[in-house]
Each structure stands twice: as C-alpha cells, then as structure tokens.
Amino acid sequence: MTKNWALVIGINHYEFLEPLKYAKQDAQLMQNFLCNEIGFEQVFLFCDRSPKGLEASTHPYRNNLLQFLQNFFEQPCLEPGDNFWFFFSGHGIERSNQDYIMLCDGNPQDVENTALPVNYMIEKLRSCGAGNIILIFDACRDQNKTFGEKFGRQTQQLAHQNGFISIFACSCDEYSYEIDALQQGVFTYALLEALGNQGQCATLERLNQYLRFRVPQLTHQYKHPRQTPHIVVEPKAKSHLILLPKHATLDDISQLKISAFQAEADKNLELAEQLWMQANIMASTPDIDAIAAMQRVAQLRAEFLYSQTNITLPTSSPEENTRLSLPLPTLEVTNTNNYHKEVNKTTEKLLKRNNISVFNPDFKNNKSNIQDKNLNLCSTLEINYQPLKDLLAASKWKQADRETLTLLLKAADREKEGWLNIQSINQLPCIDLCTIDQLWLKYSNERFGLSVQKGIWESVGAQGDNDYEIWCKFCDHVGWRVNNNWLFYSDLTFTSDAPQGHFPAAGVIHLLTPWRGWAIGSFSCVVGFSALASKMETCD
Incomplete structure (x- = not known):
C-alpha cells in the first residue's frame, strides 16, 4: 500500500527578520488537511507553537531541523511508489547563488552559518526512498526586498536535476503576500482550495491551472500586486501524476x-x-x-x-x-471483451495517437434510436424517467432542466449532499446518462443534451485537463456567458431557439460545486464538467 508522508514548516517569529502574520497558521492548516482530508500517515510539523528545549524538539531552530534530517533520513524509509511532501511557509534568502531557508534563528548577516541550505535539504530528502517528492515553497516575501536576489532559482535547478516536483508561491519577478481578510497567506489559501472540494485538483497539471487562475484573482480582489504561482515538473510526463485519487x-x-x-x-x-x-x-x-x-x-x-x-x-x-x-502503421483492433472498459478506452486513445484505426463493436453510439417513438427509458437503478420525458415533450425546458438535476443526483446516490464529486461522476451508470441524453436529444431535435455539450466542449479545444479560457469559450458557445458576462440562471433562454447546447444547465452546473447553486463562473465548474465529459466519452 502506498505511503504518504510530509514535513511541514511554518514560522511567524524570527530573531533577526521581520515577523510574518500567518505562516504558522498556513503550516497548521496544511498539516490538518494532509492528515484529515488526504489521510497522510506521517506529517512532521515544525512551527512556532512547538515546545522548546526538548531532546527532539520540533521548534523550528536550525539545529533541530538539522538533527531531524540527519536522524530521520539516515536510512531509506519509503519505497519507489510512495510520496513525500515538503511544505515551507516563511522567509527564504538567496546568497552567493545558493538558496537558504531561514529558520527562527536565521541571521541575514550570517546566512551560511545560521540558515538551512536547500541543497542539503534536497540531498537528505532524496535519501528517503520515495519515488515522488513534492517541494512546496512560500518563501519569496516582500519583506525581503532589501536582501538582493530572490529565493528560488537554485531550488528549481536542484529539483529539476533530482526529478523532484517543485511548487512556488510566485514567479521570479514577484513576491508572496499575506492577506488579513483571509487570515492566511494567499498562496496557501488557494492551494488548500485547489486540493479540496472547491478545486478538486487531482493532477499537477490541473493544480497548476487552478493556482495560476485563483491566486492572481485573490491578489487583485484584495488590492495587492500580482502574484502568480508556478510549478516545475520534470520530466513533463509527471504532470499527469495523480496527487489525490478521490478527485481523479x-x-x-x-x-x-x-x-x-x-x-x-x-x-x-x-x-x-x-x-x-x-x-x-x-x-x-x-x-x-x-x-x-x-x-x-x-x-x-x-x-x-x-x-x-x-x-x-x-x-x-x-x-x-x-x-x-x-509495428504496423495501420492496424484494425477488434475487442469484444466487456471487462474493464476504461482500460480499453485508454488503449484506444494510444492506438489513435499512433495512426492505428480502432474498431470496437461493443461501443456503438447509434443516435438513430432517438427517432424511435417508443424510446426505452432504461435505468440501471430503476429510476423513473417518465416525468422528464413528459416535460421535454411539452417543451417545458426549465422544469425539465430542474428534473434533470434531481435525476442525476438520484443516479449518483448524492441527493443528501446536493452536488456531485469526481468519484460520483466517475461512477454514474452509463445507461442512465444515455437515457437522459437521448431524451434531451429527441425532444430538442438534437439541439440540447449532454452529448451536444460534449461535442462543443471538444470543438473549443478541450483535451483532458482544461484551463479557464477553454471554459469561457465553451460557455460563450452554449450561451451561458454573453459579452464576457456570466448569466444568472434566471437570464437563460428557456425556449426551443436557445443556443445549441444551452441545456441541460442546472442539471450540470448545480452539481459541480459543494454549494448548491448557480456558480457558472467558478473554476470548479471547469474541473467538474471535464470529469462529466470524460465519463460521457467512456459511455460512447
């Protein structure tokens, strides 16, 4: 079984540097999230609240960290399939082209002898044995403007050389800010959003997209200079590593x-x-x-x-x-095995990328069925689709839209929660999704439906993980955004001549965030709709 361990450091009070307000709070929230939300088995926390003077103190003095790194990483304790996260919120300094983490007793006048060199820390982390090591730094503080060159350049190079993933709170020409209204550093606030239910970021690629959208949005909202986090992943294939399986x-x-x-x-x-x-x-x-x-x-x-x-x-x-x-440039692959269809779908994508044609008789999307007057209202869960059929037949688009929301929640067994997480989207029965889709297709003359929306989604450039710009283009096409303004639900066009793909609307958007409501401009909608489109792909 995969092990997940972390070392988390947060420092507010320094002996020789300007204090920070929320670094300790950031570290404590990160520790709580890793333990309680993700289920990390070991999270070692060093912060201001830690007791001093003990033999194995976790107060963030330099000697305490050095002793911890030397003792804990003396022998490999993890396996190649395991994960180790390092999180630091505090001051970082660059001196003589080397990056240093400033601990409580770090002195900017004697950095080499009082700070923790990043190259030493990376050397120790490398010996832990974990195959996936993620470094997260919120260390480029605006209080450090007088110290010359900024922290981070050497760290990026070292992470690249060692195959580590590095996440930085801001770009090289920016600084990281704390926001009183949030009672946190803006980067950690957005990071916890991204990894939680609001962002549902399962992969590094999606996490990067979320942070690069959300942090500048927050700094603009609270009237701070622009701050843009960035993630360095090497090799690039690691950007598809799944950080949080429950959001995948x-x-x-x-x-x-x-x-x-x-x-x-x-x-x-x-x-x-x-x-x-x-x-x-x-x-x-x-x-x-x-x-x-x-x-x-x-x-x-x-x-x-x-x-x-x-x-x-x-x-x-x-x-x-x-x-x-x-070996062949063209190959016809026939697969009649119904076992593990997502494996077949993956293989199919790989073959298509290599110009190999794929034929699979078990997955035929025969839309001629929608012309059948006696459309079979199939359901894996014995859900009654007759009310939806009657509403659509009567062109009662708004009521049908609300009924679709109810039916999807019922199909996912999420009526109590009122919204769909990624796991429940992945597990939606294909038969029920297809029944809902075919009803919308039939009674709208193929103007509305989940498959219509999926086609538009792909036409605007959607490919797996997608950024906010793709979502805006999609919403422009289906009429949920007009002249760069997001429409309220009451402003939608509940008539047969609404833009193609206009519906279902509430049956999609209401389901993609923990807050049951019309949150069409939320980044979480990008993630949720992408998941729904992926599910529709496997059901085709």
Missing part, C-alpha cells in the same frame, strides 16, 4: 496510462514503473494493462542489468510482448 477523473487515469506507455517507449524505465504502479493503485480492480506493463518493465530492467555482464537472459515469448509492439 477517468480521463486523468487514461492520461496517466498514456504517459506510462510513452515513458516505456522512451526507455525511461524508472518513470514508467512509477506511473504504471500508480495506474494499478488507482484501479478499483486489478488493472491488467498496468500489471502486464510492470512485468514488462521489470523484464527490461533485468535485461539491461544483464547486458552489463556476459550473462544472457531467456527471451520472452512473442505473446508476452504484444501489448506494446505496434
């Missing part, structure tokens, strides 16, 4: 597998192994593609090791290597 869409898992295939093809076996291990962990049942790939990677590693000697390994049978051997 089916497309996230598909992209993860495609990245794993690519890493394997590029002979980056260490990365391929990491990605395939996570793909298998994400599966609700053993993932046959991931298991076969991990065996294949192990074989390739063994072959490489033996190639350094004069020993020859037994060759694999052709059948064992057929999953990645695609």
Whole structure:
C-alpha cells in the first residue's frame, strides 16, 4: 500500500527578520488537511507553537531541523511508489547563488552559518526512498526586498536535476503576500482550495491551472500586486501524476496510462514503473494493462542489468510482448471483451495517437434510436424517467432542466449532499446518462443534451485537463456567458431557439460545486464538467 508522508514548516517569529502574520497558521492548516482530508500517515510539523528545549524538539531552530534530517533520513524509509511532501511557509534568502531557508534563528548577516541550505535539504530528502517528492515553497516575501536576489532559482535547478516536483508561491519577478481578510497567506489559501472540494485538483497539471487562475484573482480582489504561482515538473510526463485519487477523473487515469506507455517507449524505465504502479493503485480492480506493463518493465530492467555482464537472459515469448509492439502503421483492433472498459478506452486513445484505426463493436453510439417513438427509458437503478420525458415533450425546458438535476443526483446516490464529486461522476451508470441524453436529444431535435455539450466542449479545444479560457469559450458557445458576462440562471433562454447546447444547465452546473447553486463562473465548474465529459466519452 502506498505511503504518504510530509514535513511541514511554518514560522511567524524570527530573531533577526521581520515577523510574518500567518505562516504558522498556513503550516497548521496544511498539516490538518494532509492528515484529515488526504489521510497522510506521517506529517512532521515544525512551527512556532512547538515546545522548546526538548531532546527532539520540533521548534523550528536550525539545529533541530538539522538533527531531524540527519536522524530521520539516515536510512531509506519509503519505497519507489510512495510520496513525500515538503511544505515551507516563511522567509527564504538567496546568497552567493545558493538558496537558504531561514529558520527562527536565521541571521541575514550570517546566512551560511545560521540558515538551512536547500541543497542539503534536497540531498537528505532524496535519501528517503520515495519515488515522488513534492517541494512546496512560500518563501519569496516582500519583506525581503532589501536582501538582493530572490529565493528560488537554485531550488528549481536542484529539483529539476533530482526529478523532484517543485511548487512556488510566485514567479521570479514577484513576491508572496499575506492577506488579513483571509487570515492566511494567499498562496496557501488557494492551494488548500485547489486540493479540496472547491478545486478538486487531482493532477499537477490541473493544480497548476487552478493556482495560476485563483491566486492572481485573490491578489487583485484584495488590492495587492500580482502574484502568480508556478510549478516545475520534470520530466513533463509527471504532470499527469495523480496527487489525490478521490478527485481523479477517468480521463486523468487514461492520461496517466498514456504517459506510462510513452515513458516505456522512451526507455525511461524508472518513470514508467512509477506511473504504471500508480495506474494499478488507482484501479478499483486489478488493472491488467498496468500489471502486464510492470512485468514488462521489470523484464527490461533485468535485461539491461544483464547486458552489463556476459550473462544472457531467456527471451520472452512473442505473446508476452504484444501489448506494446505496434509495428504496423495501420492496424484494425477488434475487442469484444466487456471487462474493464476504461482500460480499453485508454488503449484506444494510444492506438489513435499512433495512426492505428480502432474498431470496437461493443461501443456503438447509434443516435438513430432517438427517432424511435417508443424510446426505452432504461435505468440501471430503476429510476423513473417518465416525468422528464413528459416535460421535454411539452417543451417545458426549465422544469425539465430542474428534473434533470434531481435525476442525476438520484443516479449518483448524492441527493443528501446536493452536488456531485469526481468519484460520483466517475461512477454514474452509463445507461442512465444515455437515457437522459437521448431524451434531451429527441425532444430538442438534437439541439440540447449532454452529448451536444460534449461535442462543443471538444470543438473549443478541450483535451483532458482544461484551463479557464477553454471554459469561457465553451460557455460563450452554449450561451451561458454573453459579452464576457456570466448569466444568472434566471437570464437563460428557456425556449426551443436557445443556443445549441444551452441545456441541460442546472442539471450540470448545480452539481459541480459543494454549494448548491448557480456558480457558472467558478473554476470548479471547469474541473467538474471535464470529469462529466470524460465519463460521457467512456459511455460512447
């Protein structure tokens, strides 16, 4: 089972530097989130509230951190499939082209002897054994403007060299701010939003999009200079790593597998192994593609090791290597196996990217059914779709829209919560989604429906994770945004000549945020709708 550990540091009070207001609060909230919301097994917290003078004190003095790093990371304690997060909120300083974390007793007049060098910390973290190490720094404070060059440049280089993921609170020419109205640093406030129910950011790519949208929005709202976080990921395939499985869409898992295939093809076996291990962990049942790939990677590693000697390994049978051997420019693949359809979908995407045609007789989207006067109102859960059919037949678009909302909540067993999280979207029964979609298609002459919206979503450039600009373009097309202004629900056009894809509206938007209401301009709608479009893709 994957282990998740973290080291969290937050410092308000310094002996030789200007105090901060909310760094300790940021660290405590991060620790609470990692423990209670994500389920990290170990989170080591060093902050101002920690007791002093104990043998193993967690008060953030330099000697305490040095002792912790030396003792804790003396031997590898984690495995390649495990995760280790490092979070720091406080002051950071650059001196002689080296980055330093300033702890409580850090002296800017004697940085080399009183601060913690980032290169030393990274060296220690590397020895922990975890395959995925994430560094999060909120250290570029505007109070440090007098100290010359800014913290972060060396840290980025070191993270890149060691294959770590690094997340910074602001860009190189900016500073990080604390906001009294939020009682937090603006970066950590947005970070916790992004990882929680509001942002539902499962991957690094989506987290980067959310932070680059939300932090500038908050600094503008509270009249601070612009602050733009950025994430450095190397190699790029790691941007599809899934940070929070509970927020992962089916497309996230598909992209993860495609990245794993690519890493394997590029002979980056260490990365391929990491990605395939996570793909298998994400599966609700053993993932046959991931298991076969991990065996294949192990074989390739063994072959490489033996190639350094004069020993020859037994060759694999052709059948064992057929999953990645695609020698023909054109190949027709027929699959009649209904087992694990998301695996088939991933393979299909990979084949299409390599100009390989795919034929799958089990997944035919035959829209001629919508012309059938006796449309079969199928439901996996025995849901009654007759009221929706009657409302649509009578062109009562607003009532039908509200009924769609009720039906989707019922299909997801989320009536009590009143909204859909990513997990519930992933588990929506395809039969029920198709029934809802075909009803809307039939009675609107194919102007409205989930599949119509999905087609528009793809036409504006949506590809898996999407940014806010894509969402704005989509909403312009379906008429939920007019002249750069978001419409209220009451301003929608509840007639047959509404823009194509205008409905269902409440049945989509109301479901994508924890606050049951019309929050069309929220970034969480981007994430939620992307998840719904991914689900529709697997149901086609």
